[in-house]
Amino acid sequence: MTIISKFKAVALSAALSLSVALPAAYADEQYFPLQSYRVGPYAAGGTGFFGGFIDYLNLINTRDGGVNGVKLTWSEGETQYEVEKGVEVYERLKSNPGVAAWNPLSVGIAYAMIDRITQDKVPLITINHGRTDSTDGRVFPYVFPLLLNPYSETSGIVNYIASKEGGLEGLKGKKIVVLYHGSPYGKETIPIYELLAQKYGFELQQIEVPHPGNEQQSQWLTIRRAKPDFVVLRGWGVMNPVALKTAAKVGFPVDHIVGNVWSNSEEDVIPAGDAAKGYTAITTQASGAEYPVVKEIVKTVYDAGKGNLEDKKRIGSVYHNLGIVNGILNVEAIRIAQEKFGKRTLTGDEVRWGFEHLKLDPAKVEALGAKGLFHSINVSWDNHEGEGYVTFQQWDGAKWNVVSDWIAPDWALLRPIIEKSSEAYAAEKGIKLRTAEDADAVSTN
């Protein structure tokens, strides 16, 4: 892409972010306001995720003529991953007709929107992130941390390490260090690691890396002295490659480092070069372009010159595939809601109902062309995560390779802890716990 065409793309993006002339919502249009980030420190993740999401919406429009004839529309507002800009974009785009759901892919922006979207009765999707207790639909009717909340991620990682040690019993007496980003996101899992350490009898040390994480010499020297069996990397952005490079620098073996879901992308390993070879990380969606739905996107969208990614080599990358999976979940929630409320533009609350009945078993996932891309989802009115499965991938220096089966986190263990936290939040905010009947009462305007 030339500089001029890039300039045009950025100018177009800016124009979109300022646009008031959004497509008019006819009876047959459903609109996605996108708080994207295509410039700034996290642009690599933003362009991948929103690129994948838009590519899937484009596929549905081009191949199927929309969802049962309802065309999908969207517009973008640039946030640079900054909370105040995210809220500004929300204020600018919220009044457009036919808003289906918000998908900011930012913990900070999502937190700032919870009260607002609850009042608006429009779903807020925080796929693979967000506050853990928003899993509890009794307290957070409009927030959906789809596929994986931070506690399930923790449980999945511990279960994976256990599988390397011959089962959960094998964890007894082992030592695990958690190296976490010094932010609310990084600290979210401190209590659950403590609880799991107590339950399974492993020794635990949790070490903070101050934001942004571009210096980790002291943390890794401490780790080397502690001689852990495994290090869990709960990083973000530049912290991840620096962790891998510093681990190599102090001689810690990379194949004993397990990354969390925000330490699992190409952007996290490529800058680390050889130091990342053998590194393993959790994921809810496999990377690669061999899945039928990704192939269809290439054929239908990219070959027609409508692809969203500037660089086609990024098709099938971790963030791109996450965007595609996010697209599948949003579209299928609309489809499910349409079956109940009619094949027309839905209200935000009707889409919320659709998300609360989003059940895609492995057979359905295969029918959608996503077998192997992700496992399944089973959302209900009170479980907004939807029991996502996780898998683990290892970086070989050029690409990620899946190295585990699909693993189920220990949901039964986690649910009471989540409920305790969400009920405390409800008490603090004076929120009445929702019932199944409440969830079925849907606002049509």
Next chain:
Amino acid sequence: MMADFDYLFFIEVLVGGLLSGVMYSLVAIGFVLIYKTSGVLNFAQGAMLLFAALTFVSLVERGVPFALAFAITFAAMVAIGIAIERTVLRPLTNKPPITLFMATLGLSYILEGAAQLIWGTQVHGLDLGIEDLPLEIGGVFISQFDIFAAAVAAGMVLLLSLFFRYTRIGLSFRAVADDQFAALAVGLRLPLIWTTVWAAAGLVALVAGLLWGARLGVQFSLSLVVLKALPVLVLGGFDSILGAIVGGLLIGASEKLAEVYIGGYFGGGIETWFAYVVALAFLLIRPAGLFGQKLVERV
């Protein structure tokens, strides 16, 4: 119990900290160059570093040989220096330092945006061909890459010191730094001096960008390394290259030792703010920094 004290580990943390400090100094030197001649804290130094590293790595990825990519990037940094002098500094000559500081703040956003617009937002790996594996010296593990970076920094300081002390233009820098009006009065060409000094800061940004880029990957976060240089400048003085080096060593060593030995008492993750605590403590004792020029005014 002193008997339990692990001296080898202490030395390892100390040496690691000193070598990290050298990396901070590299960034700080860029600030010092601009401050010495114009009295401006150039907030755009981090953005220059990002721009230089991103330009270099993008050229290398397009098949341009290392040396040629270095030369082209340096030329680009000189061009930027000239553009900054023409469009920003010249119109603002004799304006208060805060005006110039705000101008550099704006410049940093423009450079960051321009870098992403031209070269894209992707993260790049940068391999300078130097192993970053530990080297064991007397039971202490030291990073080979950090030793290389320290040698580069030392070489750069030596060159700059010789340049300032023994060349005509270097002496002009010092004259301008002492008194802009007097320098103009004796016929020194301020625009040429500013352009040259911004070009020199561009070279420092390029070298620092490559070394930091090899460590972090070449990505937007590179512009944040300025945050590491600020306490170094407060401690060492804004107008002293020697101060930038000594300040970097002190900050690097103290923040690493603090993180390892007392971080646990504060919940960990203290090194970022601890560096500023050290800098502020020095500031209370020596307001101009360790090697900064004391401001003497007649009243």
